[in-house]
Amino acid sequence: xxxxxxxxxxxxxxxxxxxxxxxxxxxxxxxxxxxxxxxxxxxxxxxxxxxxxxxxxxxxxxxxxxxxxxxxxxxxxxxxxxxxxxxxxxxxxxxxxxxxxxxxxxxxxxxxxxxxxxxxxxxxxxxxxxxxxxxxxxxxxxxxxxxxxxxxxxxxxxxxxxxxxxxxxxxxxxxxxxxxxxxxxxxxxxxxxxxxxxxxxxxxxxxxxxxxxxxxxxxxxxxxxxxxxxxxxxxxxxxxxxxxxxxxxxxxxxxxxxxxxxxxxxxxxxxxxxxxx
Amino acid sequence: xxxxxxxxxxxxxxxxxxxxxxxxxxxxxxxxxxxxxxxxxxxxxxxxxxxxxxxxxxxxxxxxxxxxxxxxxxxxxxxxxxxxxxxxxxxxxxxxxxxxxxxxxxxxxxxxxxxxxxxxxxxxxxxxxxxxxxxxxxxxxxxxxxxxxxxxxxxxxxxxxxxxxxxxxxxxxxxxxxxxxxxxxxxxxxxxxxxxxxxxxxxxxxxxxxxxxxxxxxxxxxxxxxxxxxxxxxxxxxxxxxxxxxxxxxxxxxxxxxxxxxxxxxxxxxxxxxxxxxxxxxxxxxxxxxxxxxxxx
Numbered sequence: 001x002x003x004x005x006x007x008x009x010x011x012x013x014x015x016x017x018x019x020x021x022x023x024x025x026x027x028x029x030x031x032x033x034x035x036x037x038x039x040x041x042x043x044x045x046x047x048x049x050x051x052x053x054x055x056x057x058x059x060x061x062x063x064x065x066x067x068x069x070x071x072x073x074x075x076x077x078x079x080x081x082x083x084x085x086x087x088x089x090x091x092x093x094x095x096x097x098x099x100x101x102x103x104x105x106x107x108x109x110x111x112x113x114x115x116x117x118x119x120x121x122x123x124x125x126x127x128x129x130x131x132x133x134x135x136x137x138x139x140x141x142x143x144x145x146x147x148x149x150x151x152x153x154x155x156x157x158x159x160x161x162x163x164x165x166x167x168x169x170x171x172x173x174x175x176x177x178x179x180x181x182x183x184x185x186x187x188x189x190x191x192x193x194x195x196x197x198x199x200x201x202x203x204x205x206x207x208x209x210x211x212x213x214x215x216x217x218x219x220x221x222x223x224x225x226x227x228x229x230x231x232x233x234x235x236x237x238x239x240x241x242x243x244x245x246x247x248x249x250x251x252x253x254x255x256x257x258x259x260x261x262x263x264x265x266x267x268x269x270x271x272x273x274x275x276x277x
Numbered sequence: 278x279x280x281x282x283x284x285x286x287x288x289x290x291x292x293x294x295x296x297x298x299x300x301x302x303x304x305x306x307x308x309x310x311x312x313x314x315x316x317x318x319x320x321x322x323x324x325x326x327x328x329x330x331x332x333x334x335x336x337x338x339x340x341x342x343x344x345x346x347x348x349x350x351x352x353x354x355x356x357x358x359x360x361x362x363x364x365x366x367x368x369x370x371x372x373x374x375x376x377x378x379x380x381x382x383x384x385x386x387x388x389x390x391x392x393x394x395x396x397x398x399x400x401x402x403x404x405x406x407x408x409x410x411x412x413x414x415x416x417x418x419x420x421x422x423x424x425x426x427x428x429x430x431x432x433x434x435x436x437x438x439x440x441x442x443x444x445x446x447x448x449x450x451x452x453x454x455x456x457x458x459x460x461x462x463x464x465x466x467x468x469x470x471x472x473x474x475x476x477x478x479x480x481x482x483x484x485x486x487x488x489x490x491x492x493x494x495x496x497x498x499x500x501x502x503x504x505x506x507x508x509x510x511x512x513x514x515x516x517x518x519x520x521x522x523x524x525x526x527x528x529x530x531x532x533x534x535x536x537x538x539x540x541x542x543x544x545x546x547x548x549x550x551x552x553x554x555x556x557x558x559x560x561x562x563x564x565x566x567x568x569x570x571x572x573x574x
Contacts, residue, residue: 010379017373017387020366024394024447030415031405043413092298099291107299112567113560114306116501118508120529121549121556124536125309125316148305155298180290209398211511216537230400231515234407241408248401255396263389 035059035245042241058242059250067247069221070229074208074251077139077225081146081207082200085154088147089199093158094184098170108159115152119145119212127216137219145217146207154199161195162188198265205255226251310553317547323540335547345548348528355438355445355513355527356506360499362446367453367498374454375461395451399511406444407431407516431517434524441513441525448512453498460494461487493566500563504556528552 033049034042035058041051061067095101096108126145127136135141165188173183189196211227218224230251233244259266317335319328339345370391378384397405409416410430420428430440464487472482510529513519519526528548536545 006379013373021390027405045413047415047418088298091294095291095294116504120508120510121552122309124545125312211399227398227400244404248404252397259396
């Protein structure tokens with residue numbers, strides 16, 4: 001049996017969270033509603049979230065080569081970023097956890113600071129470096145930059161998780177004569193799989209949503225990801241708002257699904273690793 | 278002898294594993310930083326490929342530039358109000374979610390749904406709010422029906438900065454909420470039980486248990502938010518490009534305009550350097566705080 005106090009508290013909490021959630025999801029509903037409106041019902045007064053007739057016509061924008069290209073670029077860059085981040089994160093996290101590196105404390109504090117380093121102050125030298133190295137308007141440049149800005153946090157989180165794996169597991173493998181690569185891939189990686197999923201998801205979301213460097217390092221539609229494609233819509237005089245909202249919905253749905261399925265790992269990994277200095 | 282050989286070998290493996298990571302970080306962060314420092318002291322002529330040492334001349338130019346003053350003032354207003362918004366929403370939501378809910382499933386449901394705004398990219402969020410702020414959009418419909426007046430959310434220079442602030446609060450409070458929630462859940466239950474035995478009411482145990490336990494975490498979050506927001510770029514740039522009348526113009530836009538669009542490298546790198554110095558000061562505080570919080574928790 002619930003006590004009366006419990007019931008009251010449940011109702012209060014429910015109403016409170018319900019109100020906050022409704023407020024914060026209102027813009028999302030607007031986006032969804034607008035994407036489903038036929039052209040002639042876009043800015044009716046008084047405004048409605050959903051129009052009486054629903055049309056999926058705006059989603060035809062995906063048939064447009066330009067937008068398909070943005071999506072392809074976005075996925076390609078994000079998946080490569082995840083791969084490179086995990087590779088470097090595992091190498092770095094493992095060596096920071098298991099080896100006596102010189103000036104390790106300084107390195108750890110340095111990485112902690114880099115985690116906060118804002119991209120905006122580095123845009124000029126990175127832009128020029130990319131030009132000089134011939135990496136301007138290439139996937140490589142965007143993958144490298146996206147990886148760099150997520151890597152410090154990933155190193156911290158993964159080092160913490162490697163620290164929690166007991167030494168005994170590696171020692172017995174070492175006595176069997178396994179090399180370090182074997183130890184990492186066969187013993188350590190399976191042990192910290194939840195953390196790897198968490199930081200992989202973080203790297204994907206950060207890369208998929210990265211805008212500043214995608215803006216300054218890309219031109220045309222060759223490598224520009226979805227964020228740049230969406231931002232370019234702002235410059236146009238006549239905007240098909242329903243198509244634009246269809247694009248934002250399409251852009252967010254894959255992330256939403258991945259996030260809902262994997263968020264357990266994400267919150268655990270971040271909650272324990274991100275702040276702990 | 279053999280074991281020393283293994284030791285040396287082991288150390289070498291460690292270096293080899295860490296070296297690529299180190300080089301990567303040096304190439305993307307440290308090398309560009311040295312470039313900024315150097316270029317900020319030169320007058321660089323892109324067309325003739327010449328550079329001339331000018332000392333602190335670029336910095337003096339910036340400090341005399343009224344556009345710099347405007348952008349810095351906007352950045353501070355934007356940053357401080359953003360921090361207040363993030364912390365207020367983050368704390369309220371985290372407190373509600375940290376309580377034990379009699380129906381546990383409801384809590385996890387809310388906890389997942391409330392994260393949704395964070396997944397939107399800055400340009401996507403900007404486009405969505407452009408509809409909300411539209412002269413014939415929802416918010417103007419509300420102000421029309423309630424106060425019989427229209428608000429130029431993005432066209433009124435007095436309001437625009439706060440309109441974009443609302444988007445930033447909507448989108449990014451999630452990170453802070455998760456971290457505050459994590460902190461709240463790490464407070465040992467025994468402390469609350471002890472407080473209850475001592476006769477504390479709910480509000481008193483919040484005041485004497487929760488707040489002191491959360492002090493350092495909150496301060497660290499404020500510092501993190503400060504560094505991130507003072508160098509904000511994406512959302513506002515997409516939304517307003519700094520307008521109307523430069524009322525949402527930020528230092529990041531000035532760096533972009535001077536460095537990328539006009540190739541005035543001296544100005545852009547000196548301004549970057551000024552922003553780096555602000556970041557370094559805050560990071561110093563951050564390191565001190567992390568150390569102290571380690572000692573206290």
